[in-house]
Amino acid sequence: xxxxxxxxxxxEHAVEQQSQQRTARExxxxxxxxxxxxxxxxxxxxxxxxxxKSTAHDGPTASRPWWKNLFGG
Amino acid sequence: xxxxxxxxxxTGERPxxxxxxxxxxxxxxxxxxxxxxxxxxxxxxQKAQDATHDVFLKxxxxxxxxxxEASVRTWLYRIAINHCxxxxxxxxxxxxxxxxxxxxxxxxxxxxxxPLRVLETKELGQRIQQTLDALSEEYRLLLLLVADExxxxxxxxxxxxxxxxAVRGKLHRARKxxxxxxxxxx
Numbered sequence: 001x002x003x004x005x006x007x008x009x010x011x012e013h014a015v016e017q018q019s020q021q022r023t024a025r026e027x028x029x030x031x032x033x034x035x036x037x038x039x040x041x042x043x044x045x046x047x048x049x050x051x052x053k054s055t056a057h058d059g060p061t062a063s064r065p066w067w068k069n070l071f072g073g
Numbered sequence: 074x075x076x077x078x079x080x081x082x083x084t085g086e087r088p089x090x091x092x093x094x095x096x097x098x099x100x101x102x103x104x105x106x107x108x109x110x111x112x113x114x115x116x117x118x119q120k121a122q123d124a125t126h127d128v129f130l131k132x133x134x135x136x137x138x139x140x141x142e143a144s145v146r147t148w149l150y151r152i153a154i155n156h157c158x159x160x161x162x163x164x165x166x167x168x169x170x171x172x173x174x175x176x177x178x179x180x181x182x183x184x185x186x187x188p189l190r191v192l193e194t195k196e197l198g199q200r201i202q203q204t205l206d207a208l209s210e211e212y213r214l215l216l217l218l219v220a221d222e223x224x225x226x227x228x229x230x231x232x233x234x235x236x237x238x239a240v241r242g243k244l245h246r247a248r249k250x251x252x253x254x255x256x257x258x259x
Contacts (some may be wrong), residue, residue, distance in 0.1 A: 030251040033189050033196040034220035037201055038109040043125070044118075047108070048100065050126045055133055 076182035082156045096136075099128055103146055107153050110217050114210075118204050129170065146221075147228050154214065154232060161210060189255055193252045200258040207254045219244055 027033040107128055112121035131152050139148055192199055203213045211233075218229045230237040 020223070025191045027191065028188055030189070030216050030248050030255070031193075031220050033197075033255075034201065034216060035222065037197055038105065038220060041105065041109050041112065043104050043108045044122050046121055047104070047126050047129075051100070051129055051133075053129050054126070056133065 085115065096133060099145060100131075102200055103149050104129070105220055106146065106223075107115040108151065110153055110221075111157060113202065113205055113217055114213060116206055120160070124153065124156055126158055129252065131156070143231070144223075144228070147232065148224055150218070150224070150232055158210070169192060189252060190259075203258045204251055208247065208250055212244070212250060215244050215247050215252060 027036065052069075086179070104125065108121060108125045111124040111128070112118060112224055115121055115124060128149065135152075138212065143151070191200070205216070206218070214233065215229065218224055218232060219226075224232075225238045226240055230240045235243075
C-alpha cells in the first residue's frame with residue numbers, strides 16, 4: 001500500500017515536471033519576450049464594433065484623399 | 074452583411090456603411106500593434122480597448138492630414154502615444170501613478186545577458202505588466218516600440234523625439250532594468 005502511494009506521488013511529480021517542461025520558455029531578452037506576448041494577444045472584437053458605431057455619421061468619403069495619397073489612386 | 078470581426082477585413086454588401094473597406098484593411102493590419110502598446114503602456118485591458126478605439130477613430134477622422142511622410146504604422150503609433158501619454162498625465166495629476174527609480178536598477182548586478190526564463194506562459198502577462206509598471210514611462214515606451222519589428226531605431230527616435238543613438242543607449246539600460254525587475258516577479 002505504502003509502495004503504491006509512493007509510486008503515485010512519483011508519477012504525479014513526473015507529470016508535473018513534464019507539464020512544466022512543456023510550458024517552459026526562454027527568451028533572449030525583453031524584445032523577444034514582448035514580441036512573443038504581442039503575438040499571443042487577441043484584440044477584443046468590441047473595438048471594431050464600437051468603431052462601426054462611432055464612424056457611422058462620418059461618412060465613407062473621409063478616407064478618399066488619404067488612400068489616394070497612399071496608393072496614388 | 075457580415076459581422077465585423079477584429080483581425081479580419083470587413084467585407085459585405087455595403088462596407089461603406091460604417092468603414093470603407095480600405096480603412097478596415099488598415100485596422101486589420103495595425104490593430105494588434107496599437108492594442109498591445111495601449112494594453113502594456115496603460116496596464117488595463119478596458120482602458121486599452123478604449124484607447125485603441127479612440128486612436129483608430131482619430132485616425133479615421135484625420136485621414137486627409139496624413140501626408141505619407143512616415144509609415145502608416147508610425148503615424149498610428151504617434152496618435153496612440155499621444156493618447157496614452159495624455160491619459161497617464163491626467164492620472165498622475167490625480168496622483169494615481171508613480172514611476173520607479175530606474176537608476177537603482179541600472180546599477181544592479183542583475184544578469185542582463187542571461188535569458189529570461191518563463192515556466193508558465195499563462196502567467197506571462199501578469200509578470201510582464203508588473204515589470205513594465207515598475208519602469209519609468211520612457212523606458213516602458215521604448216521597450217514596447219522596439220518590440221515591434223516593423224519599427225526601425227530611426228522611426229522610434231522620431232516617435233520619442235530623440236536621436237537614434239540616444240534611443241540605442243536608453244534601450245540598453247531599459248533592457249537591463251526590465252531584466253532585473255522581471256527576475257523579481259518569478
